[in-house]
Amino acid sequence: MCGINGIAFSSRSGREVDEATLVRMRDVLWHRGPDDAGLFIEGPVGIAHRRLSIVDLALGHQPMPNEDGSLQIVFNGEIYNHADHRSELEARGHVFATHSDTESILHLYEEHGKHCVDHLRGMFAFAIWNRRSKELFIARDRLGIKPLYYVHTADGSLFFASEIKALLVAGALRPELNHAALPDYLANHATSDDTTLFAGVKRLLPGHTLLWQDGKIKIERYWDAHPGEFAESHSRSVADTVDEWRELFQTSVKLRLMADVPLGVFLSGGIDSSAIAGVMSKMVAEPIKTFSVAFDEPEANELEYARVAARAFGTDHHEVIVQPNDFAAALPHLIWHEDEPIAHPSSVALYFVSQLAQRYVKVVLSGEGSDELLAGYNRYRMLLLNLSAGKIYHQFSTDGIRRFVRSAANSLAPESLRRKLPRTFLWLEPNVGSLYFDNFAVFPSHMQRQLFSKELMDRIGQINPYAGMLSYFDADPSATLLQRLLYADLKTYLQELLMKQDQMSMAASIESRVPFLDHKLVEFSTALPDRMKLRGWTTKYVLREAMKTVLPETILNRPKMGFPVPLARWFRGEFRPLLDEYVLGERALSRGLFQPDFLHRLVQEHVTGKADHMERLWSLVNFEIWQRQFLDGEPLQGILPQIDEAPRAG
Secondary structure, three states: OEEEEEEEOOOOOOOOOOHHHHHHHHHOOHHHOEOEEEEEEEOOEEEEEEEOOOOOOOOOOOOEEOOOOOEEEEEEEEEOOHHHHHHHHHHOOOOOOOOOHHHHHHHHHHHHHHHHHHHOOEEEEEEEEEOOOOEEEEEEOOOOOOOOEEEEOOOOOEEEEOOHHHHHHOOOOOOOEOHHHHHHHHHHOOOOOOEOOEOOOEEOOOOEEEEEEOOEEEEEEOOOOOOOOOHHHOOOOHHHHHHHHHHHHHHHHHHOOOOOOOEEEEOOOOHHHHHHHHHHHOOOOOOOEEEEEEEOOHHHOOHHHHHHHHHHHOOEEEEEEEOHHHHHHHHHHHHHHHOOOOOOOHHHHHHHHHHHHHOOOOEEEOOOOHHHHHOOOHHHHHHHHHHHHHHHHHHOOOHHHHHHHHHHHHHHOOHHHHHHHHHOOOOOOOOHHHHHHHOOOOOOHHHHHHHEOHHHHHHHOOOOOOHHHHHHHOOOOOOOHHHHHHHHHHHOHHHHHHHHHHHHHHHOOOEEEOHHHOHHHHHHHHHOOHHHOOEOOEOOHHHHHHOOOOOOHHHHOOOOOOOOOOHHHHHHOOOHHHHHHHOOOHHHHOOOOEOHHHHHHHHHHHHOOOOOOHHHHHHHHHHHHHHHHHHOOOOHHHOOOOOOOOOEEO
16 A cells, blocks of 8 residues: 655646655655655656555565666555466566566566556556656556546646645646536535546546556546346356355455555454454464444444454454544544545544554455445335335325325324435335435435525536436446446445545555455456345345354344444534534635525524434535635644544553
């Protein structure tokens, strides 16, 4: 795990790379690689690297040349099958100077050019400067586990980096809000295409390569997992399918033990992280180190489940408790690390558990990806149920009957049920747009029309917050509804989670690895029929079956909980000043983006308990803090107080 960056000036620009600028880009990413640093400059092109040493600690310095120096590479990630290629490459005359995976990429590029990515099994973002052809080749791994952002300027020059802040310190552009991205961000936590909240900053999409040559870029997709593409091949028995899935999962975990430094596991006590811990514990001699986090609140403390798993596998277990003041004080610091507003409150907890883990290990395994592959979220089964019941209900009822039912439910149903009913087929039209995209959006499209100011509406035009997600949902109309939903989430929602995982762990200078996202396991899982993922009320069916002999019963059949953060209550109590400052404050309102009356109503409904707007208020608070940092240039210490004391560790 490292930080990479670079500049390639076009001949039109007439510029050469300034070493001081390249070093500023590199060193603002110090947290990604505190162990080593390097750079290479050749006239109009420069690449640089910050290293977190994981494999071949002594000889893995970057930028790394090939044998004759005609190629230079900077690389962030891990290639788990790099040793498998070594003997073949040596037989073809390539001479290795190190044992690092970085060098294997170089030699594979010499052999296969842009198709070298097809031979890589792992997580990666890398850039190779070809001194002979004057080409810069950049690639990002299939699932987007490692980040890569870039700016392509009007004169054809290219700036790239692992984090957006490196592009900003290089002066690649002036930080400005991408107004067109706001509907997507405020509905779906983040942008769903290659844009960001910074105007002019793009991200290289997962499974894509970028080739730059004197100002011109060519972007190509080299991998995808289309929904339903291989479904017909899965005609084997349930038992055989479970066995094959288990074998692929075990192989994936084993591959991710490749390291010359200590490893551990983020253990939540859910089925995903417990499965990783259970499989890993059988592959290593020493007790594995596990790390868990919770809040000092009864409704947000599920450490007992993690302790059950830790006891079952005999791990060396460590815990951290986060206090509300720690949580609030960390926000500006973590938004700086994430470069964009923090989409999920659980990111803050992830940072604190990463800090804890960093005291003991340099690499952790984590459970991201299972829910998007195997239909782990309750929203999938709720949609299928609502669609099925809603079509029948609307077919055999009139508008008058439906109005009567809603009125009666509002009068007779208990309060807890009254809050849920408006999200069901009794209130909503029986289609995917209404029951899924709008239903699970932070700010659905109808609410955005109340939120956005006239000036913002005039600037962005028609509100269409689901365009990016729908492009993936509609990619293969012949696939089943569940396959289409999972594919869309794999391409969008999962990207948010992976960036959260990358940026929060790297903020603490540790590497995170995600066994569920080995591309061979992803291809197999994507091709599975729906019944192997969602069977009745049972989610992640194939995983549960595969882990029956591994996990304790209490973990195996534990319902999906997510990571609880008591923000709804905090916004009514300790964190109310955050709402007054960052949602309703004069400075926030003066930006002219949102309707003040609507914001006041949102806050009032939440603090009085009339409604739960926690997610919406969280998005608005983070968005304002982000603007103050990156658009206004306000120092971190001027936004919120720094962390006064470290959270308690156990």
